[in-house]
Amino acid sequence: MTKHTPHATHPDIIKRLKRANGHLLSVIEMIEAERPCTDIAQQLHAVEKAITQAKRTLIQDHIDHCLDAAMAGAGSDGAPATAEFKAITKYL
DSSP, X not given: OOOOOOOTTHHHHHHHHHHHHHHHHHHHHXXXXXXXXXXXXXXXXXXXXXXXXXXXXXHHHIIIIXXXXXXXXXXXXXXXXXXXXXXXXXTO
16 A cells, blocks of 8 residues: 555545534434434435545545646656556545
């Protein structure tokens, strides 16, 4: 695995994931409290959106910074950067 360099978006991603975690804990409590399914579904939707946005931000940041740097350092052989791009796109 390659060395990872933190990016400016990482604090925002952490906030989003903590928010998703809070929503998920709420969902569990709501199910245990036998709350209406529509309320539970709304909270689950919030969890999904928070996680999706965190993933989108992470992948976009990776493409914008890590792959750009890899291509710049690759010279005429962009194979490692291309392989890395292919690897991350499976998570889109």
